[in-house]
Amino acid sequence: MSKPKLATVWLEACAGCHMSFLDIDERIVELLDKVEVTATPITDFKEIPQVDIGVIDGAIGNEEELHIAKELRKKAKIIVAWGDCAVFGGINTMRNFMPASEVLEGGYIHTASTVNPDGVIPKGEVPALLPKAIPADNVVKVDVYVPGCPPDADTILYVFQELLEGRMPKIPSDMMRYD
Amino acid sequence: MKEIILNFDGKECKGILGDTILEVAQKNDVYIPTLCYLKGLSPIGACRMCVVEVEKNPKLLTSCTTPAVDGMVVHTKSEKLNKYRKQILELLFAGRNHFCMYCSQSGDCELQRLAIEHGMDSVRYPYLYAPFENDATHPDLMMDHNRCVLCLRCIRVCAEKVGAHTLDLQKRGWAATVCADLGQKLGESSTCVSCGACAQVCPTGTITIRELAYRGRRKDCDDIVESVCPLCSVGCKIKAYVRTGSIARVEGTGTESPDGGQLCHMGRWWLPESTERDRVAVPMIREGAHFREASWDEALSLIAEKLGPAAKQGKAGALVSSLCTDEELSIFSAFYRDALKLEIDTFDGDILRGFVKGFEPFRVQGVRPFTGAHNILESDLVVNLCADPQDEAPVVASYVRVAVLRNNAKLIFAGDSTDPFDGLTDVSVRLDGTCKRTEFLKSLTACLVSLAESKVELNGLTAMDSYAKALEEFAEVGKISLETAEEIVKLIASAEKPVFVLGKGLAKNSEVVAAAGDLAIAARAFFADGLGLVPLLSSGNSLGAVNTCVADQPWLRTKELDFLYVYSTGMIPEDEDSLAAISRSGFSVIQTPYLVRPLVNLADVLLPAPAWFERSGHFCTIEGERRRLNVIVPPQANLKGLSSVFDAIAKDLGIRVERPETAPCEEFFVSKVSPELAKMAAL
Numbered sequence: 001m002s003k004p005k006l007a008t009v010w011l012e013a014c015a016g017c018h019m020s021f022l023d024i025d026e027r028i029v030e031l032l033d034k035v036e037v038t039a040t041p042i043t044d045f046k047e048i049p050q051v052d053i054g055v056i057d058g059a060i061g062n063e064e065e066l067h068i069a070k071e072l073r074k075k076a077k078i079i080v081a082w083g084d085c086a087v088f089g090g091i092n093t094m095r096n097f098m099p100a101s102e103v104l105e106g107g108y109i110h111t112a113s114t115v116n117p118d119g120v121i122p123k124g125e126v127p128a129l130l131p132k133a134i135p136a137d138n139v140v141k142v143d144v145y146v147p148g149c150p151p152d153a154d155t156i157l158y159v160f161q162e163l164l165e166g167r168m169p170k171i172p173s174d175m176m177r178y179d
Numbered sequence: 180m181k182e183i184i185l186n187f188d189g190k191e192c193k194g195i196l197g198d199t200i201l202e203v204a205q206k207n208d209v210y211i212p213t214l215c216y217l218k219g220l221s222p223i224g225a226c227r228m229c230v231v232e233v234e235k236n237p238k239l240l241t242s243c244t245t246p247a248v249d250g251m252v253v254h255t256k257s258e259k260l261n262k263y264r265k266q267i268l269e270l271l272f273a274g275r276n277h278f279c280m281y282c283s284q285s286g287d288c289e290l291q292r293l294a295i296e297h298g299m300d301s302v303r304y305p306y307l308y309a310p311f312e313n314d315a316t317h318p319d320l321m322m323d324h325n326r327c328v329l330c331l332r333c334i335r336v337c338a339e340k341v342g343a344h345t346l347d348l349q350k351r352g353w354a355a356t357v358c359a360d361l362g363q364k365l366g367e368s369s370t371c372v373s374c375g376a377c378a379q380v381c382p383t384g385t386i387t388i389r390e391l392a393y394r395g396r397r398k399d400c401d402d403i404v405e406s407v408c409p410l411c412s413v414g415c416k417i418k419a420y421v422r423t424g425s426i427a428r429v430e431g432t433g434t435e436s437p438d439g440g441q442l443c444h445m446g447r448w449w450l451p452e453s454t455e456r457d458r459v460a461v462p463m464i465r466e467g468a469h470f471r472e473a474s475w476d477e478a479l480s481l482i483a484e485k486l487g488p489a490a491k492q493g494k495a496g497a498l499v500s501s502l503c504t505d506e507e508l509s510i511f512s513a514f515y516r517d518a519l520k521l522e523i524d525t526f527d528g529d530i531l532r533g534f535v536k537g538f539e540p541f542r543v544q545g546v547r548p549f550t551g552a553h554n555i556l557e558s559d560l561v562v563n564l565c566a567d568p569q570d571e572a573p574v575v576a577s578y579v580r581v582a583v584l585r586n587n588a589k590l591i592f593a594g595d596s597t598d599p600f601d602g603l604t605d606v607s608v609r610l611d612g613t614c615k616r617t618e619f620l621k622s623l624t625a626c627l628v629s630l631a632e633s634k635v636e637l638n639g640l641t642a643m644d645s646y647a648k649a650l651e652e653f654a655e656v657g658k659i660s661l662e663t664a665e666e667i668v669k670l671i672a673s674a675e676k677p678v679f680v681l682g683k684g685l686a687k688n689s690e691v692v693a694a695a696g697d698l699a700i701a702a703r704a705f706f707a708d709g710l711g712l713v714p715l716l717s718s719g720n721s722l723g724a725v726n727t728c729v730a731d732q733p734w735l736r737t738k739e740l741d742f743l744y745v746y747s748t749g750m751i752p753e754d755e756d757s758l759a760a761i762s763r764s765g766f767s768v769i770q771t772p773y774l775v776r777p778l779v780n781l782a783d784v785l786l787p788a789p790a791w792f793e794r795s796g797h798f799c800t801i802e803g804e805r806r807r808l809n810v811i812v813p814p815q816a817n818l819k820g821l822s823s824v825f826d827a828i829a830k831d832l833g834i835r836v837e838r839p840e841t842a843p844c845e846e847f848f849v850s851k852v853s854p855e856l857a858k859m860a861a862l
Contacts (some may be wrong), residue, residue: 084280087301088272091280096308132308137301145300149280176295178279179286 003036004052004164008082009072010041011058011065012092012133016150017083018042018057023153031157034164048075053163056136059085059092064127066139073140078168080159081135081142084149084178091149092133100129144169148177183249188256200242200253201229211255212264212293215330216243217380219434220339226330227267228293231255239263265297273304274353275311276325277383283391284384286398290328291383309353316366319389319448320378324356327385333357333377340439342580345371357385372569372576375447379430379440394427394451395420404811405432407798408446409502409719409750409791411572413552414800415442417450419792419811425454426792426811437553438802443573453750453790454812457774461817463785470785475819475827478784482744483831485766485783489742490519490832494765496740498757501525501717501724502748504796504808505844507821508720508727511746513839514825516728522738524730526747526757527717530686531729534714537692538848540860545851547709548696550678551803554706555582555713560674562702563604564695565594565614566682571715572801575680576600589670593619593657594682606667608657614684620694621861622653626668627701677704678711686714697859705854708803715801718751719808722799723844741765748791749773770824786824789814799844 010018018041024031035053039045048054048068054076060066073079084090095103108114108121136142146159155175162169181196187209194203199222204211215226224241231242234252239260242253254260271277271290279285311324329348334357337346345368349358359368378386400420408415408429416432429450431440462478463470473481489495497515499508515521525531538548555561555578568576576599582588583603592598593608595615601607613619629646654664671677679699685691695712704711716722736756743764747753749771753761761767761781769782772790779785793814798806829836 081301084278088278089306091278093276093278093306093308096306097310135301138305142301147300170298171300173295173298176298176300178291178294179282 003034005036005038005049006053006055006160007039007045007048007051007072007076008041008055008057009039009048009068011056011068011086011136012061013058013083013085013090015041017085017156020148020150020153021082021156024157025153027157031160035160048072051076053078053080053160055080055082056086056140056142057082058136059089059133060130060136060139061092061095061133062127062129066130069136069140078143078163079136079140080144080146080163081137082146082156083151084147086136086142087145087147088178089133089135096132100131103129146171149179152177183247185247185250186252188254194247196249198247200231200233200240200245200247200251203247204242204253204255209255211242212296213243214289214293214328214382215332217332217335217434219436219439220332220335220380223331223335226328228264230260230263232257232260261297264293265299268294268297268299269302269304271328272299272302273306274309275327276306276308282326282384283387284326284396287396288384289382307353311356314364314366316364317371317373318366319373319444320365320375321387321389322357322365323385323387326383327357328383329355329357330382331357332380332382333386336376336380336434336439336441339585340434340441340581341372341374341376341577342584343370343372343374343577344584346377372573373444374441374573374577375444376431376439376441379442380434388428388447390448390451391428395422397428400427404809406792406809406811407719407800407806408442408450409748409798409808410445410449411443411574412714412716412718412721412801413438413572413574414719414798414802414804414806415446415574416806417442417446419450421811424812426451437556438574439577441574441577445573449750450792453773454792456749458790458815459771459774459779459785459787460815461787463782465783465785470782478786479824479827480831482768482784483828486742486744486828487832489740489766490521492741493521494738494740495519495742495744496522496524496734496738497744497746498735498761499523499525499724499728499746500748500751501527501531501721501728502719502750502791503724503746504720504794504798505723505727506796507746507794508723509839510821510825512727514829514836515744517839518829518834518836522730522734523728524733524735525721525724525728526751526753527721527724528729528735529733530683530717531721531725532731532733533686533689534681534692534716535725535729536689537686537696540693541696541710541857542848544857545849546854546857547848547850549712549714549801549803549848550706550709552713552801553578554708554711555579555678555680556586557706558582558588558674558676558678558711559586560589560591560670560677562671562677562679563590563592563594563598563600564620564679564681565596565684566680566715567596567599568680568715569599571683571717575713575715579680589674591667591670595684605670606663608659608663608667610658613657614682614691615688617688617690617694618656620691620698622649622656623667623671624694624698624701624859624861625649626653626664627672627698630668630672631701671702674702676706676711677702678706678713679704681712681714683715683717693860697861700854700857700859703855709848709850710854710857713801719800720798720844722801722848723797726799726844726847735760739763743767745769745771745778746788747771747775747778748788749775749778750791753778787815787818789818793818797844805845
């Protein structure tokens, strides 16, 4: 029997959750014996293959992220939401208190470090912002939630181990964190 | 008290008729999750986390507000309850902007703890992302409405315990926010006393103490030590949170105690700050305009060398702080008073002498001349005589406000200055000299005495005449109308349990204190523990100082001194008179934990002392309790205990000092006779 396949995507978030995943340290070797890692932010896959486990790290904030989340949902049997951004929206939701246009103006024109005398805001070259940054489960069905900013390495490993054993994990209270 | 028996999840639990379901559960260690409930505050059933199932009742009941009934069968844990509780938590998270990753209370937050406990791994409801304000107008507190769960603990503690009624709720539904006064910002409030009780009870990161963002959360702390606040005579019990060798935060001990677990701005902010102040680290000896470091041996030999001749001529003395513990004061007393036959006094000696002498006529009768400050809460009439409790002992001010606003007690003010409870007071008399002279109190007492006599039928009519005369005299003395005079007399005469709060201004004349005692007797101000007087003495262990160190007569200002030993705790600024006396003295030894100026500038020898949090011992408080001060942080190196300091000096002087027995301060003012039997001092 071939090894189950895993894909992870990095949407609107910092790299913290993936860093925390790498913090499982040498245990990753053992994990790789049991699972085949396909598309990840560091393997640069252009297409997400059919996988058993698809991990979403990050909130959904623009058209591209929305597309990727939906693609992953189509390709993956089980979707895991990693981290506060994917689960609750996280720090990205700070922009939800203003219209998306204001966010772009802030980012491309008004920021102190920006030189943009013509006030150009890119259109087409970068994906359009959604009106609000939202948790992953607002656009796709999520099977396993792993809150935490970031979740502990042990928690991430626990989720994989449970999934590989064929169980659908619920994060126990002693592992759950929101910060 | 009728005992009732309930069944919680199959366990038989005993309670008392009148308990709520939650109270019975807590008495029996049955856990029910709560959020808006806080022991000591009136339960409001707002958050509905504490819902339980009661058999034969189709609805879920909030256990914090539902009275327990004998025979109730209660289920506290079930799939259904968990579902509802989790739903409530998800709604709270979706309704406001709770983001743990950038909240200073993450880890201390009760909302977070409950959500984790209930396995809230996602929120099924769309977030509202409604913009709420972060009110940062107060210099010490922050109020971030984004994190509010509308539990109203802050509003309740402010009203029920502090009596300030600063906080209230404005708007409705999800838009509701806690506001100060009538919709003002917290920093603009005219009623806020900055006690920080709201921040202590806030379950989330809504009301926070700014400093704690860097001092650390409760969960970051290594230890919690119970001790006593030394800063005023109330001696509030405190919980000090220790983090890496310093006090990160100080909190009151619990809303269920009479003081409601409150502290004032001094305890809340000054105590933790005191761990960061500049310390006197080593003994230092003055050389010209400078100090040089010295060893303890050298410093103590020099002290002995100067003290010896000065003591022989009777030109030496000691001035100590009444923030010292009973044990420390006893050491001073044993060395200076008993062994060297020298004078000793405290910084607040004049105030204490005034009270002690005024109380003497009652003390000798075996009557305890005062009552625990918290008994103000039991009183139906508070008479404020020359006191500004918010300044002198802020928690007493809370008692007065709560007595008036919640318990409907009446409030009378008489004093020289403006009425500190203006707006709450029923009758206010402001008259120059009221606090220094006895006429006002004596004429008021005379009114009460003759009024009482007029009720005895035999001499009713003649007594009525003398009452009328007394009333006229009282009105004249007080420069008030006859109606006001009569109102005051009637308020006092009709009160069941009046209490008299005595400001320290009163103590300038001990006869006024005695007159206040007579007034209390005439007003039948009798409490179980003593006469209904609450003297606002100045510091943590003023009562203990009365017992050990306070001189019978003032001497410091008049005596020419060649040697003065000063022990300051550095927590209260020294008064000008004391500083003047220190600078006049020929040779001053100053022992203090902190580099307090100008005090340390006056030293010839400067000795380090342990700070309040490095000492242990006992305080006698005006709450009527002997309370223990505990070592919160171990003393710094190079500190010497007081007894070894004085042993070394005594050895150099070639004298013997008896080991002092710590005189328990409460024995000085012990209640041997019921206050109802007290006789007036003037009789």
